[in-house]
Amino acid sequence: MSVFRQQPRAVWVTAFAAVIAFMGIGLVDPILNTIAEALHAPPSKLTLLFGVYLGVQVVAMLITGWSAYRFGPKKTLTVGLALIVFAAGVSAFGTNIDQLIALRVFWGLGNALFMATALAFIVGQAKGGQKGAILLYEAALGVGLAVGPLLGALLGTFTWKAPFAGTAILMLIGAILCAWMLPPDGPRTTRTPVGFSAPFQALRNHTLLVTGIGSAFYTGALFTIVAWAPMALSIANKASGHGGVGPIGAGLVFFGWGVLTAVSGVFLAPRIADAVGQKAGVMVAIGVYSVVMALAAYGAIEHSVIIIGLAVMLSGFPSGVLNTLFTSVAMSSGDAGTPRSVSSAGYSFLRWMGGAASAIIVAHLAEWFGAPAPFWFAAAYCVIAIGAVSLVRTGKHDHEPVAQDAALIGAEEL
Structure with missing residues (x-):
């Protein structure tokens, strides 16, 4: 496509770094069981690798706007990458699960600083308008979500430390390229001032608040897949008389999940929104997600690796649609005087809080009520998410194309 060929070097450098950053989301999944065996870590500790990561990201999302204003987008983006390099690199030398959990604090902070500024930078620097920039960013998102689990699986066959080392090396290359090739930040006087309390003030908008609550519960379901499915696969496999699911098996399952998430987010979501509207599209997609979760629960009851793996991959379809449409429901009715980045930060705070809570409690639910719980x-x-979204008042924007608003903000949150 010509829109990709004409992009300047700085855009490609940022997109490359974004691919690696998105890889970090699913990198740990294929090696969770390997980490558990090597470090003798219980499930409650393993899920903290996601809970702590997301929890820090929740808080960090509130300061990224201030950071970009105070220090500049390039510095904020580069520092975020450096923190990821540090966290991933030191994790490769970890000797116990508590060290890895502590390092995920820095990883989550770095991810928040990078992701909150990378998309805005690409949109500002890309040629061909917002649409081309968003397509490029969505492509980076899809590649990262799909390649992350596969890379983790392949390197994890050698040692659980290898995926962390590989990510650190790749991200170091991205950080060096960004520091070298991105244009310098302009003077602070040219940037819009952003205060710490601005995201909370944006949540005074009833529609944004209600939609954020609905998104928090959906994201809780999403990170049930991310944080618990690898262990559910292993439990089912052992119960059926086999050994635990190896890194390659788990990696292929989550590779399929990432591919379907990317494809449905880019190609399926806009068509659904055009056909039934953004709000209805979100409600239908969440309904499908609930059915897939029930299928996964049934697979856990039957100790069927095939059913659980199929459910994980199929969840990519509604998840990709929701990643693109959910935020559009919130933003289409936002206050006209509130900057989009501020509304996004407030909404992201609620959304990621749901994911963090789910990732922390998921292992305890299994301990109390069994693996399908x-x-x-x-x-x-x-x-609950469907109930919350049903309370959203739709407006004239509900049937407008989602390519600009939803992708621009939704991708930023992932």
Whole structure:
């Protein structure tokens, strides 16, 4: 496509770094069981690798706007990459699970600083308008989500430390390229001042608040898949008389999940929005997600690796649609005087809070009620999310194309 060929070097450098940053989301999934065996870590500790990461990201999302104003987008973006390099690199030398959990604090902070500024930078620097920039960013998102689990699986066959080392090396290359090739930040006087309390003030908008609550419950279901499915696969495999699911098996499952998430987010979501509207599209997609969660729960009951793996991959379809449409429901009715980045930060705070809470509690649910329980709870989260979205008042923007608003903000949150 010509829109990709004409982009300046700085855009490609930022997109390359974005691919690596998105890889970090699913990198740990294929090696969770390997980490558990090597470090003798219980499930409650393993899920903290996601809970702590997301929890820090929740808080950090509130300061990224201030950071970009105070220090400049390039410095904020580069520092974020440096923090990821540090966290991933030191993780490769970790000797216990508590060290890895502590390092995920820095990883989550770095991810928030990078992701909150990378998309805005690409949009500002790209040629061909917003549409071309968003397509490029969505492509980076899709490649990262798909390649991350596969890379983690391949390197994880050698040692659980290898995926962390590989990510650190790739991200170091991205950080050096960004520091070298990105244009310098302009003077602070040319930037819009952003205060710490601005995201909370944006949540005074009833529609934004209600939609954020609905998104929090959906994201809780999403991170049930991310944080619990690898262990559910291993439990099912051992119960059926086999050994645990290896890194390659888990990596292929999550590779399929990432590919379907990317494809549905880019190609399917706009068509659904055009056909039934953004709000209805979100409600239908969440309904489908709840059915897939029930399928995963049934697979856990039957100790079927095939059913659980199929459910994980199929969840990519509604998840990709929701990643693109959910935020558009919130933003289409936002206050005209509130900057988009501020509304996005407030909304992201609620959304990621749901993911962090789910990732922390998921192992305890399994301990209390059995391995299928987290998936049943995820299905219930989806029902609550549908109820919240049903309270959203739709406006004239509900049937408008989602390519600009939803992708621009939704991708930023992932």
